[in-house]
Amino acid sequence: NAGVTQTPKFQVLKTGQSMTLQCAQDMNHEYMSWYRQDPGMGLRLIHYSVGAGITDQGEVPNGYNVSRSTTEDFPLRLLSAAPSQTSVYFCASSSPSGRSYNEQFFGPGTRLTVL
Amino acid sequence: RKEVEQDPGPFNVPEGATVAFNCTYSNSASQSFFWYRQDCRKEPKLLMSVYSSGNEDGRFTAQLNRASQYISLLIRDSKLSDSATYLCVVSRNTGGFKTIFGAGTRLFVKA
Numbered sequence: 001n002a003g004v005t006q007t008p009k010f011q012v013l014k015t016g017q018s019m020t021l022q023c024a025q026d027m028n029h030e031y032m033s034w035y036r037q038d039p040g041m042g043l044r045l046i047h048y049s050v051g052a053g054i055t056d057q058g059e060v061p062n063g064y065n066v067s068r069s070t071t072e073d074f075p076l077r078l079l080s081a082a083p084s085q086t087s088v089y090f091c092a093s094s095s096p097s098g099r100s101y102n103e104q105f106f107g108p109g110t111r112l113t114v115l
Numbered sequence: 116r117k118e119v120e121q122d123p124g125p126f127n128v129p130e131g132a133t134v135a136f137n138c139t140y141s142n143s144a145s146q147s148f149f150w151y152r153q154d155c156r157k158e159p160k161l162l163m164s165v166y167s168s169g170n171e172d173g174r175f176t177a178q179l180n181r182a183s184q185y186i187s188l189l190i191r192d193s194k195l196s197d198s199a200t201y202l203c204v205v206s207r208n209t210g211g212f213k214t215i216f217g218a219g220t221r222l223f224v225k226a
Contacts, residue, residue, distance in 0.1 A: 033214070035216075040123070040218055041218060042117075042119070042202065042216040042217055042218035042219060043159070043202070043216040045213070045214065045215075058213075090158055090159070103149075103161045103164075104159075104161070104214070106159050106160070107158060108157070108158055109157075109158055
């Protein structure tokens with residue numbers, strides 16, 4: 001049981017390049033999300049999904065796309081990288097309980113630098 | 116104003132000390148409350164959920180005051196291994212599901 005895995009761990013991009021951050025979970029969780037973490041800002045939600053085929057925007061969605069074709073995978077695409085997207089990106093998953101989503105399990109993060 | 120506010124610290128305390136962290140949230144529709152711990156350059160991990168009745172897990176006690184929209188975390192008998200950043204987290208499911216993280220409070224426990 002690997003939990004939540006993310007690849008790559010580190011990435012350096014040039015402005016304007018595109019790339020996909022991969023996220024997978026093997027816990028059969030319905031809910032998956034992407035966050036970015038910047039110094040002094042806490043984690044901010046980029047996009048989330050409550051199940052395969054269903055995605056929605058979070059707090060800071062601009063410049064990012066997501067899709068959820070399977071329960072296990074939730075890739076995050078940077079369309080045209082900008083220096084403002086330099087950050088640590090975390091993927092998380094959880095299973096709903098009643099009306100709320102309880103413990104979120106996080107992947108180890110991807111450290112992205114955009115030059 | 117941020118929806119979840121925490122004192123950023125850092126808190127520097129000696130081993131054995133008791134330390135308290137506070138957190139306030141602004142949205143009264145918030146439904147679920149948590150404390151997460153994040154070690155340097157690692158992912159956040161759940162420390163404990165927070166209930167109105169209060170809950171305790173060993174040296175850790177969490178309290179929720181819905182009327183004041185205030186959450187607290189008390190750590191007794193601090194250990195060196197408690198050094199980390201503590202994140203206050205609030206969730207709600209109104210107008211879409213949202214989880215809001217505070218910016219975190221850094222704790223350094225010294226020998």
